[in-house]
Amino acid sequence: MVVTGVFVMKMATDMVEAFPVVPQGIEMPTSLKDLKGRRITMAKTIRQCSVFSETDHCSSCGPENPTGQKGNTKWVECAKCKRWYHPTCMAMSDEEWEKEEVALKWNCGLC
16 A cells, blocks of 8 residues: 555645744654545545535536536536536446436545
8 A cells, every 4th residue: 555645745734834944753643544534634625625616517527527528417416525526427327327316315435
């Protein structure tokens, strides 16, 4: 398992928060559970700071329409975070999309 990105992000965060002082030590738990939690927190923070409108753009790929698709676009909303996604970006078949559209209980991968 590669976790270098988690350590780099932690170091960068600590440097920015301590600026202009250089931190003398950066402490970070290294258990797989702690690293997984930090990775999820980072992903959620990045998603929350995204510059596109989650009601007009896919929270996975960004554009209003999936690549190569024009016209009416199908959407699926995450029941927890309320972000919208193209079903094709979530590898969701038409049958799965119709089922989720009716049930209104689908959760994205981050939730």
